[in-house]
Amino acid sequence: MRVRTSVLAVLVVLLLACSAGAEEITVLWGDVLTRGIWTEYAAKFEKETGIKVNAINVSYDQRFDKVVTSAMSGVGSFDVIQLDAIWTPQFAAAGWLWDITDKVDPEVLAQINPAAVDAVTYHGRIYGLPFFNSAKLFYYNEKMLQEAGFDRPPQTLDELLEYAIALTKGSGQDKVWGTVWSWAQDECLICDYVALVYAYPDGEMFDENGRPAFNKGGGVKALQFMVDLLHKYEAADPASLTFHEDDVNKALAAGKAAMILNWEGAVQEANDPATSKVPGQVRVGLIPAQPPLTSSTTLGPEGLAIMANAPNKEAALKFIEYMMDREVQKAIFVNGGFFPVYNDLYNDPELAAMVDDFHIYGEQFSYGHSRPKVVEYNEISDILQLEIHNALLQRKTPHQALDDAAAKINALLGN
Amino acid sequence: MLSSVSQWMRKYRTGLLFILPALVAIGAVFVYPMINSLFLSLHDIDLTKPWRGSIFVGLKNYRDTLANPAFWDSVWRTAYFSVASVGLELLIGFISALTLNETFAGRAIVRSFLLIPWALLTMTNGLMWIWIFNPHYGMFNAILTKLGLIDSYRVWLADPFWAMHAVILADVWKMAPFMTLLILAGLQPISQDVYDAAEVDGAGTWTKIWYVIGPLLKPALLVAVVLRTMGAFKVFDIIYIMTSGGPADSTKVLTFYTYEQAFRYYRIGMGSAVSWLITLVLMILIVIYIKLLGADVE
Numbered sequence: 001m002r003v004r005t006s007v008l009a010v011l012v013v014l015l016l017a018c019s020a021g022a023e024e025i026t027v028l029w030g031d032v033l034t035r036g037i038w039t040e041y042a043a044k045f046e047k048e049t050g051i052k053v054n055a056i057n058v059s060y061d062q063r064f065d066k067v068v069t070s071a072m073s074g075v076g077s078f079d080v081i082q083l084d085a086i087w088t089p090q091f092a093a094a095g096w097l098w099d100i101t102d103k104v105d106p107e108v109l110a111q112i113n114p115a116a117v118d119a120v121t122y123h124g125r126i127y128g129l130p131f132f133n134s135a136k137l138f139y140y141n142e143k144m145l146q147e148a149g150f151d152r153p154p155q156t157l158d159e160l161l162e163y164a165i166a167l168t169k170g171s172g173q174d175k176v177w178g179t180v181w182s183w184a185q186d187e188c189l190i191c192d193y194v195a196l197v198y199a200y201p202d203g204e205m206f207d208e209n210g211r212p213a214f215n216k217g218g219g220v221k222a223l224q225f226m227v228d229l230l231h232k233y234e235a236a237d238p239a240s241l242t243f244h245e246d247d248v249n250k251a252l253a254a255g256k257a258a259m260i261l262n263w264e265g266a267v268q269e270a271n272d273p274a275t276s277k278v279p280g281q282v283r284v285g286l287i288p289a290q291p292p293l294t295s296s297t298t299l300g301p302e303g304l305a306i307m308a309n310a311p312n313k314e315a316a317l318k319f320i321e322y323m324m325d326r327e328v329q330k331a332i333f334v335n336g337g338f339f340p341v342y343n344d345l346y347n348d349p350e351l352a353a354m355v356d357d358f359h360i361y362g363e364q365f366s367y368g369h370s371r372p373k374v375v376e377y378n379e380i381s382d383i384l385q386l387e388i389h390n391a392l393l394q395r396k397t398p399h400q401a402l403d404d405a406a407a408k409i410n411a412l413l414g415n
Numbered sequence: 416m417l418s419s420v421s422q423w424m425r426k427y428r429t430g431l432l433f434i435l436p437a438l439v440a441i442g443a444v445f446v447y448p449m450i451n452s453l454f455l456s457l458h459d460i461d462l463t464k465p466w467r468g469s470i471f472v473g474l475k476n477y478r479d480t481l482a483n484p485a486f487w488d489s490v491w492r493t494a495y496f497s498v499a500s501v502g503l504e505l506l507i508g509f510i511s512a513l514t515l516n517e518t519f520a521g522r523a524i525v526r527s528f529l530l531i532p533w534a535l536l537t538m539t540n541g542l543m544w545i546w547i548f549n550p551h552y553g554m555f556n557a558i559l560t561k562l563g564l565i566d567s568y569r570v571w572l573a574d575p576f577w578a579m580h581a582v583i584l585a586d587v588w589k590m591a592p593f594m595t596l597l598i599l600a601g602l603q604p605i606s607q608d609v610y611d612a613a614e615v616d617g618a619g620t621w622t623k624i625w626y627v628i629g630p631l632l633k634p635a636l637l638v639a640v641v642l643r644t645m646g647a648f649k650v651f652d653i654i655y656i657m658t659s660g661g662p663a664d665s666t667k668v669l670t671f672y673t674y675e676q677a678f679r680y681y682r683i684g685m686g687s688a689v690s691w692l693i694t695l696v697l698m699i700l701i702v703i704y705i706k707l708l709g710a711d712v713e
Contacts, residue, residue, distance in 0.1 A: 068678050072462070093463040094681065172568070173551070185661030239550040241573035241662055256551070375463040378679040389663035393575065 023315045024052040028066060029082035029304075031057050033265040034336030038323075041331070045322045051315045060084075060187075067307075071096040076309040079316035083128050083305040085119035086187075089375045091305075092122035098306040098313060101126045108324075113301075115368055116341040120303035122373075128305030129320045132332070133339040135297040135368050136195050136287065137360070139266045143281040144176070144258045153259075153285035157199055157225060160259070160288045164235035167258035177237040179229060180257035182245045183392060185385045190371065191298045192261055193388055196222035198296040198369045199289035206372055212409050214384075215402035223391050223398035230392060241392060252282060261287060263300065265337040267356070284357050286364055299368040301341075339365075376412060383408045456687035463681050476688035486672060486689070490696075493668040496583060497647035503587045504643055505636075508594025513624070515595065516602045533592040541656030544585035548572055575665035578658050582666055586653050590646070594639050601635020602628070637708040641701055648697055669693055 031038040042053040056078075058066060063082065070077040071094065083091070091097050104126055109117055116130035140153050148167050154160040164178030182188035197203040203218015213219065229236040237257070240248075249266050251257040253276040260266070269275055270282035286295040304320040306313055322328065329340035334354050339361060345351060346362030355361075372380060387405035390396045396404070424431060456476055458469040480486050515526055532540070547554045550570040559565045571577045605628065613627045651670040654660060660667035673693070677686025 065678070072678075072683075090463050090681070093465075095465055175551075184659060185663065186659050238573060239570045242550070242570060242658075376680075378675075382675065382679070385661075386664050389661060393573075393663050395663065 023050070023312055024054060025079040025310075025312050025315050025319055026054045026056065026077065027080040027304075027319065028056050028058065028063060028078045029080075030060060030063060031055070032059075033263070033269075034332065034338055035268075037332050037336040041323065041328050042319075045319060049318060049322075051318065053319065067091070067096075071307065071309065074309060076307065076311045078307055079310040079312050080304050080306055080319055082131065083120065083303045085299065085301050085303075086371055086373075086377050086381075088120060088122050088127060088303075088305075089373050089377065092125070092127050093375045096308050097127040098308050098310065099125050099127060100129075100306065100317065103317060104129070111343060112341045113343055113365065115299050115365065115370065116301040116303070118370070118373075119299075119301040120305065128303035129324045130341040131302050131304045131320075131323060132329075133341050133365060134263055134300040134302060135339075135364050136191060136261050136263060136300075137266070137297070137364055138259070138261060138285045138287040139252060139270070139282055140259045140285060141252070141255070141257070141278060141281045142283050143278070153283075154288045155286075155294075156288050157196075157290050161225075161229065161233065161235065164229065164259065165233050168235045176255065177251070177257050178235040179259050180237045180243065180248050180251040181226075181240040181261065182243050182248045183226075183240040183389075184242055184244050185389050186244060187381060187385075188244050189385050189388055190381050191300065193222060193226070193384070194298040194369060194371060195261060195287055195296055196225060198367075199287065199293065201290060201293055205369075210372075210374075210413070211415055212406035215399070215406040220399050220402055223388060223402060226388075227391055227394070227398055231394060241389070253277065264339055264361075268337045284360050286360060286367070289367070293367075295364065295367040297364055297368050299365075299370045374413075379412055380409050383412070452687045453691060455684050456691050458684040460683040461681055462683060469684065472684070476685045477692065480685065480689055480692060488664070489667055489669045489672040492579070492666070493648055493650075493670075496579070496586075496650060496668060497644055499580075499583050500586050500590070500647045500650075501640060501643045503583070504591045504594045505640065507587070507591040508598050508639065511591070511595045512598035512602060513628075515599055529592045529595060531592075532589045533596075535589060537589070537652035538656055540585060540589045541653045544581065544588075544653075545572070545657055548581050572658055573662050575662055578662055578666050582654055582657055585657065586647070586650065589653075590643065594643065597635055597639040597642075598632065601632045601639075605631050633708050637704060640708070641704050644700055644704070645697055648693065 027042065029038060039055050039057075042055050045051070046053050064084075064087065067078070067081050067087075071091070083097075088097075092099075101124075109126075112130050113133050116133045117126075120126055120128040120130055138153065144167055145151075145153065145163065148163070150163055150166075154163045160179075167178035168176065170176050181192055183192060194205060197205060197214060197219050200218030200221050203222060204213045205219070207213040226236075230238060230240070237243075237251070243251075245262055248257070248260050248262055249269050252260050252262075252266060253270045253272075255277040267282055267284050271279050273279040276282075287297050289296045304323055306316045306320065310316055324341065326340075326342060326345075329342060330345065330348070330351065332338050333340050333345070333351060340346075346359075346365075352358040371377065374380070384405050387396070387401040387408075390404075391398045391401035455469070457471060457473055459467075459472045459475070460469040461467060511529070515522065515529070535543075546552075548556075548571045550556065550568055550573075553568075553571075555571065556565070556568040560568065569577075571581050609627060609631070610623065613623050618627065649670055650668055651674070654666050654668060654671065658666045660671045669689070670693075673686055673689045676682050676689055
């Protein structure tokens, strides 16, 4: 009897000791394009606060699946999640995110780019802290352009076409494509399409009443431009139909693409001698647009949000505040190429000195357009992806494909 | 003669206690979710509109699904995938099983190599086949060019027709060994006497296979075909990895449709209904198989 009691006592003490240990949070994000810099700062946070950070890296699609599974099952697997702008309406409406409107300092928010704040807001409530600003940019291989006789990047879509035709050369293993795109049947297709739609003065995705407007004006012209690049002028790699954003960056870094559209980080990857066949040749520019427009792009800011079923909400809040700290944001930009959320950092001379063509990044944002902020976004995107693919595969004309998409979307939204 | 349940329970008390943990586990992981899912399929639930709660709609989800052309497109694609995959696997499995049943030097090694594709993770297999079908560096393009079958490299996964067949090929390569294994196992009990007797009666190779071995293999074939058909109907990973359902929905099979309804559009009731429809189709298929293959097993 005595032996058993003492064993019990030891076990109880051990148990108490374990539970009184350090706080721990689980963070779900994709620290790949940023090449580990986020994880570095998570480790710094751990040192400073003693809160252990268990950071999990997954791809974009996996991140969505994991969050949805955790939320639906009610099991609080994650405290902090990296939240894409297009997910905010769905997750917030479903009640899966912790509403932190009352815990945020409005003065700090005022210093932050409105698009980044908008990305974590739904119906006036705030569901996360902005983590990075993001937009599609134009990247080009300067050496290839110069060799083809172009001394500056294209500024209009007509010039883009002209350049693309001239820069597509070679055959077989040596073939270089004027343009390579991320046109796999996935969200990446919509991101490219939206940027092109708004590159036309008469292009818009949805009108003021929330009804599809992409099946007229710029919307149709953009899709026609994509189809012609592929089939009429053969100035876009047909493999684009199977590419996601990573594949496009790889094509650029392998010297197989002269011009691409992509999110941030492409210059870092393409100019790194360790991973690139064309180090030092790649520069960033503004996405070309039809006059009188200067440029156009798709916005994709992301935030760090706390799940409603998070086990350690307060510790998680400290973490996301830390990652939004000005110095951390600066370091992430310099090392990872991801954009800080503070407006004034785009005029920071220190950063300008460290990064080539720094002013472009800030300027591109001013031409940014968001995708529709509705809870039905996934289905709208899927409908558009299918019909755009139908046009790119020449199974339907661009006008027919977009009309069909508009009809389906109207039916979905009950218009 | 036991006259009441309580008497029965008392008699088998020890046995019941032993299997109780397993029963609880099965109940929690299988029985409860099945019943819950059936219950959910009769409701209209939209997780992005939680204030609506779950609204009872009877069989509306089922009716709407059956009226949706996108659903039927998925069904035909899944059927095509299953028939092609299982058919090819059966053919390859049968031939390789007959071959491996013969005695030859190194047979043990060949048999173990055979299992390697099956042992691969589906994700790994998918990634490997993406590289094989790569439009610029892929082995598939290289070999076909060298054989003179094509004159320039093609983007296989961007073609609606070829994407489906690429996925089928990837799946068959991985799963054919499984068929081989099952059929090989089914060949073991057939004694040499049967082959000898057939030869004495003047049977050629083809006659031996079709009229002698074939019927004796029916139980093994039944198991193999049922298992593989269920597997093919549920295919998801390999397609998710290789094509994400594209290009232009050409590889969007039933599982994708269900996944979209439940996890992308948050219509849990609808997703559950589609899952139950798939289950029903599979149950019908299995009954057909049993009738065809299981009937005259002696």
